[in-house]
Amino acid sequence: MLNDIAENFRKVRDKIEKAAAACGRAPEEVSLLAISKTFPVETISLAVAAGQRLFGENRVQEGESKIPSLDKVPGLEWHLVGHLQSNKAHKAARLFDFVHSVDSAKIAAKLSQSCLETGKRMPVLLQVDLAREPTKSGAEPADIASIMESISTLEGIRVEGLMTIPPYFEDPELARSYFVALRKLRDSLETERPGCLGRRHLSMGMSHDFEIAIQEGATIVRIGTALFGSRT
């Protein structure tokens, strides 16, 4: 098991480096976020042993049951990548170091308030719904500028970029247009208000399409299955 996980990380890191190099990007521009949802602390520990430090969970409750048991490991960073509800904002503020899924001014305000109470300023990404799928969360692209405007004074959060989840396609090449759309949205927001997206992150790309996301500018790839195996 340890060998499998270490080997999976080695393979994925290698693919990230090759994909970056092939399009003239430095491999350090792309962070690997290991999505550990549904996997137990023991499995996450194997990933830590393989050198991984950035982990993502999609549910606050699950994070609550796992993150504290690993808080003795120095340098771990926990990212919330799933939908955040108002009533979980306080727990999220306490447990996580980064939130990828801010998709309304209301949840941004709530999270900011909770972060101020917890004494931290949380880096966040705005989740954009480019696919308009009813089951997906995320803000409409047309609403992003006004959400940015209304949350720009919040002191408990710091907007650092955009995140998206394209629809699942058998052929990952079909996800490319969504990655391009997220990059273009970032660039146009930055042109309108320089600096408004902080470190200008693009969180996009999962196990089956991360190489294409890297070609289109991803700075954070969120990978679960290719590292930990399939979820039951």
Ligand SMILES: *Cc1c(COP(=O)(O)O)cnc(C)c1O
């Ligand atoms: C589960 C999940 C991932 C990882 O998906 P894989 O296909 O297993 O790599 C990435 N992002 C989000 C938001 C997720 O919920």
